[in-house]
Amino acid sequence: MxxxxxxxxxxxxxxxxxxxxxxxxxxxxxxxxxxxxxxxxxxxxxxxxxxxxxxxxxxxxxxxxxxxxxxxxxxxxxxxxxxxxxxxxxxxxxxxxxxxxxxxxxxxxxxxxxxxxxxxxxxxxxxxxxxxxxxxxxxxxxxxxxxxxxxxxxxxxxxxxxxxALLELFGGKIKALIERTAPRDLYDIHNMLNQNIIKTTEQDMLRKIVLFYLSVGGSNKPSTTFNLDNLYRMKFPQIRSSLIPVLKKSERFDFETAKTEVKEYLSNLFVLTKNEKLYVENFNQGIYQSELLFEETDIIERIKEHPMAVWKMKGK
CATH class of the missing domain: 3.10.450.620 (JHP933, nucleotidyltransferase-like core domain)
Incomplete structure (x- = not known):
């Protein structure tokens, strides 16, 4: 203690x-x-x-x-x-x-x-x-x-x-970066890339997780396109006030490089499949079909009655 x-x-x-x-x-x-x-x-x-x-x-x-x-x-x-x-x-x-x-x-x-x-x-x-x-x-x-x-x-x-789960941790972190473009989110995702945390075979699942949480937990309607230019609007004063105080004094975080590399990664990640696009479009029309995102029956069973999905469908 x-x-x-x-x-x-x-x-x-x-x-x-x-x-x-x-x-x-x-x-x-x-x-x-x-x-x-x-x-x-x-x-x-x-x-x-x-x-x-x-x-x-x-x-x-x-x-x-x-x-x-x-x-x-x-x-x-x-x-x-x-x-x-x-x-x-x-x-x-x-x-x-x-x-x-x-x-x-x-x-x-x-x-x-x-x-x-x-x-x-x-x-x-x-x-x-x-x-x-x-x-x-x-x-x-x-x-x-x-x-x-x-x-x-x-x-x-x-x-x-x-x-x-590891993929859900970073799926939630990417969702947060897209929605609020906070320096700490940028830092964490850049570390994820530098340390090769997500395997090549896991990238599709990561994208689906991000899409899922943007739909059920996002403050705005989910979209099939992603404007990542907000990353470039993040300025050094934000880094200085919210990120630098929680880093080691010796660390020199190159946030311009981080923005470029993270934007490139996310641009490649967010190439949606036909079914992923259909999931987002249907969700916005009040139709929740998690089977369009996931093929795994155990996942579909776990999230079929997700409270936020059910609540959002009632509001359509």
Whole structure:
């Protein structure tokens, strides 16, 4: 459990090149993740996703991630989900309060998303916060949930966490990059390319996963064409404010090269098949046919009643 002093953190920050206060957040996040792993209710029903999952369990922590994004994973009715959700919230908040955190008024619990913000006083004596989000509408997943070991030798921890499958982690990351063009998303996808994380034989499945999440989870209607020029509108001030603080001080991220290489990769990835185009067109007409995206019967069975797909079809 987390018990690092200011002196400890300053030493580790000096050794790793990370900013001390952001480094402290990662230790605190790992403390929460360990609790999620040890609590039977939370371990059974939640899986880590997003940048924290990618940088802690896929990469060897090249950048710090300062929040926790989780999906509820039990395929169940809305009524059953709401009962379990109440129990999850009770256990999570009790743990955080026991650890000395205070609930922020910025906490929001709209519909099927719990967005918890907890205040704490960091080792430097300043007020800081941890954000934990749990999405309950994305509870039917394309691929089976995985258990992954946390990396980062300096963290000195040894436990596994449940995460979305590797392809779903990066499918969600690509979806996020398309929708919000954030520097951290660009950085993570560029690392994915540099480290050859996705095999050649997995590229088609990755594209289908991105299309699926753009349709069921996107803020706009899915499209059969992709304008990737938004990547070039990302300017250095964005990099300086949101990415550089979570990198090692010695790292020199060439974001112009990254934008070019990621855009080229995504342009090649998003060459849609006839059935993929038909899936998107039908979805926009209120017809949900996951079998146009996926041939695997187990995948089709898992997502045939996906809550967001069902909800969006009712709105057509």
């Amino acid at each position: 987390y018990n690092y002093s200011k002196k400890d953190l300053e030493r580790i920050a000096s050794e790793t090149g990370f900013i001390r206060d952001n480094l402290e957040k990662v230790f605190r996040l790992c403390d929460v993740l360990q609790y999620l792993n040890e609590n039977p209710l939370l371990s059974e029903h939640l899986a880590l996703k997003g940048g924290t999952a990618i940088n802690l369990t896929v990469f060897n922590l090249p950048r710090l991630s300062v929040d926790i994004d989780l999906d509820f994973t039990k395929e169940c009715s809305k009524d059953e989900m709401l009962v379990i959700r109440e129990r999850i919230n009770r256990d999570l908040t009790n743990f955080m309060f026991t650890k000395g955190y205070a609930l922020s008024p910025n906490t929001k619990n709209p519909h099927s998303l719990d967005s918890w913000v907890f205040y704490f006083q960091n080792a430097g004596g300043n007020k800081d916060n941890i954000k934990i989000e749990i999405n309950y509408s994305m509870r039917n997943h394309i691929l089976p949930i995985e258990k992954r070991k946390i990396n980062g030798n300096f963290l000195q921890i040894d436990f596994e966490v449940k995460t979305l």
